[in-house]
Amino acid sequence: MTELEARLRATYRAVAEQTLVAAEHPPLHVVRPVPLPERVSRYRVVIGLSVAACLLAALVVTLVTRHPDAPSSGPSHRTVAVPIFVPEGFAFKEAGSGASIGLWGFNGSFEGSLVEYVKGGTAGLVVASAADTGPRPAAGQHTVTLLSGARASVTSDTSDTWIAWSQPDGPIVSVRGWGLTEADLIDIANNLWYVTPAMFERLTAHGGFMSPADSNRLRDGWRAAGTQHSAIGVRGSLQTGLSIALDSNWGLDSVTGDCRATNWSDGTPGLVLLGPGTTSEFALTMSDGSVVRVPADPHPGLPTLAITTVRATGGTLECLDGGS
Amino acid sequence: MIIVERRTNELDDLYRNHAVALTRLAHVITGSNAVAQELVHEAFIRYTRARDVREPAAYLRTILVNLARSEERRSSRPLPRPAQARFEEPSIDETWQAVQRLPEKYRTALALRYYADMSEAQMAEHLGCRPGTVKSLVSRGLDLLRKELAP
Numbered sequence: 001m002t003e004l005e006a007r008l009r010a011t012y013r014a015v016a017e018q019t020l021v022a023a024e025h026p027p028l029h030v031v032r033p034v035p036l037p038e039r040v041s042r043y044r045v046v047i048g049l050s051v052a053a054c055l056l057a058a059l060v061v062t063l064v065t066r067h068p069d070a071p072s073s074g075p076s077h078r079t080v081a082v083p084i085f086v087p088e089g090f091a092f093k094e095a096g097s098g099a100s101i102g103l104w105g106f107n108g109s110f111e112g113s114l115v116e117y118v119k120g121g122t123a124g125l126v127v128a129s130a131a132d133t134g135p136r137p138a139a140g141q142h143t144v145t146l147l148s149g150a151r152a153s154v155t156s157d158t159s160d161t162w163i164a165w166s167q168p169d170g171p172i173v174s175v176r177g178w179g180l181t182e183a184d185l186i187d188i189a190n191n192l193w194y195v196t197p198a199m200f201e202r203l204t205a206h207g208g209f210m211s212p213a214d215s216n217r218l219r220d221g222w223r224a225a226g227t228q229h230s231a232i233g234v235r236g237s238l239q240t241g242l243s244i245a246l247d248s249n250w251g252l253d254s255v256t257g258d259c260r261a262t263n264w265s266d267g268t269p270g271l272v273l274l275g276p277g278t279t280s281e282f283a284l285t286m287s288d289g290s291v292v293r294v295p296a297d298p299h300p301g302l303p304t305l306a307i308t309t310v311r312a313t314g315g316t317l318e319c320l321d322g323g324s
Numbered sequence: 325m326i327i328v329e330r331r332t333n334e335l336d337d338l339y340r341n342h343a344v345a346l347t348r349l350a351h352v353i354t355g356s357n358a359v360a361q362e363l364v365h366e367a368f369i370r371y372t373r374a375r376d377v378r379e380p381a382a383y384l385r386t387i388l389v390n391l392a393r394s395e396e397r398r399s400s401r402p403l404p405r406p407a408q409a410r411f412e413e414p415s416i417d418e419t420w421q422a423v424q425r426l427p428e429k430y431r432t433a434l435a436l437r438y439y440a441d442m443s444e445a446q447m448a449e450h451l452g453c454r455p456g457t458v459k460s461l462v463s464r465g466l467d468l469l470r471k472e473l474a475p
Contacts, residue, residue: 004470005438011419012439016348020357021364094394116394121429121453121461126394159427 078194078301079131079171080113082203084234084242085191085254086125087184090117092238093124095204097197103128103174105137105153105164110172113200115238123179125188129171137164137172147190147257147304148277154182163189167303170194190304191254193234193242195220208238218245222299223309232272232299232307244302246272255304259319270311275319279306285316338380339368346388352435353392355424363391385440389450393432422472430465437462 001009080097097113112130140153144163152165162176163185173192177185195203199220214237221233235245244252250262257276261284264270273282277298284292292315296306306319343364350360367387377383423431436442436450444455451458 002466004466004473007415007419008423008434008438008466008469011416011423012352012435014413014416015352015420016439018357019344019348019351019360021344021347021361094390114394118452121451121457 076169077196079129080195080197080200081127081129081167081171081173081192082115082195082200082238082242083117083125083127083188083191084193084236084244085188086117086241087119087180087187089119090123090125091119092116092208093118095200095208095238097200097204101128101130103130103164103172104162104176105140105155105174106135106172107138108135110135113197119179123177125175125177125180125185127173127175127188127192129173131171133166133170133172135172136166137174140164144186146186146277147255152189154185156182161185165189167194170303187254190257192304193220194301194303203238210237210239215240220299220301222301232302234301244305252305255302257304259317261317264309269313270309271313273308273310273317273319275306276321277302277304277306278321279319280322281320282306282308282310283318283320284310284312285318286312287315334380335368335372338371338384342381342384343368346384349385349435349440350388350392352439353389353432354395355431359395360392363388363395366391386450389432389436393428418473419469422469425472426465426468429461430468433458433461434465434469 082095093116095113095115098111099114100109101112101114102109103112110130110132112128114126114128116124116126118124137153140155140163143151143153146152146165148167150165150167152163154161154163156162160176160178161180161182162174163182164172164174166172171194173189175185175189175192177188216235218231218233218235221231223231232244232246234242235251236242244255246252246262252274255276259275259279261271261273264272271284273284273294273296275282275296279296281296282294284294286292292310292312294308294310296319297308298306346364346367347357347360350363351357354360354363367384370387371377371380371384374383423434426434432451433447436447442450444458447458447462448455451461453461
């Protein structure tokens with residue numbers, strides 16, 4: 001053992017001897033259920049049954065009238081950012097929420113959520129988000145514009161790079177990576193799925209795993225107003241990877257900002273139009289020279305992707321942003 | 325109900341037997357006694373949620389090392405160290421301050437090697453990397469520490 005190693009061991013021993021251990025909590029007590037009184041008044045039973053019947057009726061009405069694929073919440077309630085694209089070789093490590101955390105690029109600490117992926121011991125990424133809408137990111141080394149239109153500050157040190165921004169009408173977000181390029185991190189930032197805390201809880205409930213049936217199900221499915229075709233949503237799990245999917249037979253590897261069209265998934269004549277999140281309107285020029293303009297109607301949880309559907313079979317597509 | 329009681333008693337025993345060693349390990353990795361206590365608490369919470377853990381002590385230690393590493397990364401600033409330990413022996417004090425200045429990955433590797441006395445294979449398992457990488461982390465960590473301590 002070298003002198004340095006011996007010195008290090010002595011130091012660790014000294015530190016360990018000074019370590020204070022949290023006071024041991026009193027033993028946990030098991031709460032035993034208290035049996036109900038054997039005689040329950042008939043009056044109470046009637047009231048109980050009536051309340052149960054009302055709740056059941058309300059549930060049935062909700063299930064019947066609710067749009068089957070309607071996302072559960074608008075953007076302002078989607079306070080947790082979840083990566084739906086991670087570079088090759090990355091594996092889910094952990095996710096959680098509720099702790100007070102520091103978001104890289106922001107001053108202060110926030111009640112937030114984290115999702116972490118790693119690639120062996122060589123690379124990793126953490127996506128952190130918090131519901132606070134007030135804070136703006138500190139000035140970084142430079143700024144980039146994400147496909148949602150959000151301006152993000154970018155900072156690097158010797159090993160890590162982090163991107164921080166305030167999502168319009170959404171949470172504050174910070175993506176930090178090590179062993180990754182800035183371009184990788186921007187791709188990740190452009191491929192975040194914004195979910196409500198309840199949706200996040202379902203995603204993380206079993207360590208990020210889901211049953212094959214649940215994993216294959218289209219989650220947070222959304223359809224453009226006025227059409228019954230082509231629901232877009234997210235499929236997969238944190239452990240197996242998430243992807244943007246259109247019904248059952250089509251999907252996006254990642255959001256790249258391309259302006260493109262694909263057929264309706266049920267085979268009837270119609271197109272799904274896709275563009276960067278800044279798109280306010282799609283212009284489809286038909287073979288006879290006529291132009292059909294359709295407003296973009298984005299999925300509230302995927303702000304970097306503008307989407308709509310149109311009853312047409314072909315043409316030349318242009319994505320027009322708000323300034324065009 | 326019996327299962328719950330067994331689990332609770334087992335947890336009490338586990339805490340009594342391992343909390344001190346785990347807190348010390350987290351302290352030497354993170355450099356903060358307060359953070360170490362929080363991480364140990366979190367590790368036990370995760371243990372209670374886990375199923376079919378065959379070696380609870382090993383499981384807790386693995387969780388703790390991962391938490392300690394994540395804690396450093398998820399903070400935008402260095403971890404709070406309000407009550408920085410001071411030692412009467414100047415060489416120990418100087419070494420501890422120098423260790424704190426090392427990047428997280430080297431600090432963790434040195435702590436596992438020279439405090440927890442783990443083999444390279446054990447470290448590789450805890451750190452999720454190859455034994456060769458562990459060797460290089462320890463070697464590079466010592467080099468950096470030597471430079472930090474150089475007059």
